[in-house]
Amino acid sequence: MTSVIVSSPYVSQSKSLRRLMINVIIGLIPGTLAYAWFFGPSIMINIAIAVLFALGFEAVILWLRKKSIKPHLNDYSAVVTGWLFALCLPSHSVWWLIVVGIGFAMIAGKHLYGGLGFNPFNPAMVGYVVLLISFPKEMTSWHLPIPMSGETYGLVDSLKFVLGIGDSTWDAFTAATPLDHVKTALRQDIPISEIFQAPLFGKLGGIGWEWISAGWLIGGLWLLINKTIRWHIPVALLGSLGSIAWVFYLIDAETATSPLFHWLSGGAMLGAFFIATDPVSAATTNNGRIYYGILIGLLVYLIRNWGGYPDGVAFAVLLANMCVPLIDYYTQPKVYGAK
């Protein structure tokens, strides 16, 4: 007969945490494939290294913290962090850059705060920002998309480069990202219509970048449909970024880029669907998520146009993370029966 007393409810219909994380990984696939198509297979190597070390650091720290290792590795949260982190780095990054970044993300960004569920900042963004500040040259050396350079890098070449044993001729192909290019050109008072004549640009955004962003959008919509994420943050983020861009675009289309360009450049789409939606570090009330998304969108625009960095998603997310307790406090829903 029964002897165990359990508190009700006795039925569950939840998706497991692990399932949610796997969904996120599936959602990343279209964009990642587009990325590999335009920038070569080295991104796959980056992801592999980042994920492997993310799991490794997680395991070591869990061991040091005397926590059970296997169940925590099995929740796939470290895989997601590693994957997202790798996607933020330049397509061809040296292995030690990745290791330093993901190490900082997992140790300082996640476990020093208490591990999954307790980190106030998005760990991948913490790792990325540390690298951006510490290694500005390495972090801004992007290769030209393949359709422009015409170079196809094989897996072996890419691996050699990542491990730092390849020849250095590749440096010839490094270039600014479209966002960087626009920013620099605008500071030299070149009108937008002229800037977009440059070979770097496609129809809506940078060559390659527009398709990668479309990939994130497809994956993100899939996450919305299967309810892994909720609409509030992506809609608010893209809405506020698009709105402010639209206002400046209307005022003067020769000094401000279009909302579409902002949506399809840099980390906007990835950030809106995959990074800002990290539930642990995001606002947790529905209204709060809207404010949180709006805040990130505005900050991204501010940093892109007047800040010191070409893109601002990482800083915007971290700044918004800081505001989360405040946002959550002031956006509590009206409780049933309250006046």
Place this chain on the structure above:
Amino acid sequence: MDIKLSRFNGGIHLDDHKSESLTRPVQVAPLPNQLIMPLKQHIGESNKPLVNVGDRVLRGQLIAGSSSPISAPVHASTSGIVRSIGPHLVAHASGQSADCIIIDVDGKDASIKVEPIEVSQMQAADILDHIRRLGVVGLGGASFPTSPKLSRGIDLGIHTLIINGAECEPYITCDDSLMQNQAYETVRGIGYLQRMLTPKKTLIGIEDNKPKAIEAMKLALQTESLPNTAVVSIPTLYPSGGEKQLIQILTGNEIPTGQLAFDIGIFCQNVGTCLAITQALELNQPLMSRYVTVSGDGVRLPGNWIVRLGTPIKYLIELAGGYVQNGLNQPNATQQHLVMGGPMMGFSLSSDNVPIVKSSNNILVMQQQLIAQQPGIHDECVRCGKCAEVCPAQLLPQQLYWHSRSKEYEKVEAYNLFDCIECGCCSAVCPSQIPLVQYYRASKSEIRATQRATFKSDRARIRFEFREKRLLLKKQQEEQKRRLKREALLKKSAAKKMDSSVADPIQAALDRIKAKKSEQVIVPKNITNLTADQQKQIDEADARRCSEHEQNT
């Protein structure tokens, strides 16, 4: 009647598992060998036993009662001999024992003499008293005595009467069977409620997964032709059967925090209670039996029974074919988990040797390994907010959990913990499998314990301060008394002195001194009363002095 349905926040769609127990018609459970009648089967004051060990009791005989208005007496549900009166394990979330009257059933089912009553000629006050004496309580789960609830409703005035036939928890079908089986009696019970409460409209809310019950109730309603009354089919969404939620669905109103339904003119009653009222008023029959569902994958033949109160659950499970013996080669897997109530809000029983009481609607037998949440094993909260999406009270379960975990009870209260109805939706959708409701229950009891302790210490402090004050006052009074006495004495002595009735005491004193002074005239003592010789000597001396004086000059 045109009814616009509203929606409550959140809620979840559950596999309802209702068909299992509805495959067979309702049966009347045979008499068990022994009845266990807990003295208290309601919310309110405890009852005292009114029989002694060895007494023969008859069906319908009052065996325990209380003089308190918030109480419901207990009647023997069949005839037999009182074997013992004392603590016995009962169906309670705490797993504790309670005082019970154990009756050895004699199988004759002999009844007390039942006087026929004529309800149409009874006044409202008489009906209330009658319902009270026959032990009717709310059969929806809370077991609040019906009579005081009704009398409060009559006092406050009711515009909408809501009859709860939603039965939203999975597995449970006892109200469904009751409505299918005894729709006419149930509807007549609603009629008696209407007679007392005189509502403007009456709504019978039934979830749309019970088409047969809806049909039966509609038919009965037509026949009995109650005015302004409608059966309302509501969408199946857990927890639509919660009182607050059902009121919200049917009227769009929320009960303000800290108030009850009748504070906003709404009176809610379960269908089972309506049947019990009819039985009390038409048959003069006390509450002695009820519909009970036995279901779950751990029992062979799920179904519904009309069960005498006091019947041991063990006996009922035997009627349902006994426990499923699965996987004999895996002894651990055979363990069954016994739940009183539904899978969302019920509670585990540590033994099947507990009785069916007035509030027992469902016995759920689940295979142990299928229990969703095991204590102590869960992932961390990632603040995904799925719990907040489904919360019918619009709370933030993730924040409640965060602060409950760190025992920040002030914060927990600030996040309105006490508006939580413990429906279990949050726990059921949590991807980290956190037993959230368990945390809230723990926090609630912790806060209540603190409140009780504060209340106690406050009372002790007030008592102490009062005592100090009293002692001080006493001391002051004594001092006052002494002072007054002293002053009185002084006054008295002064009065004695001033008895001479002289107007000016100073002048009098001066006069007295003057008089005294004039009395003591300056007569040297040594020259009074002189003898002749002495006078002569003095004269001679004087003469001598005079002569000496003359010579000198």
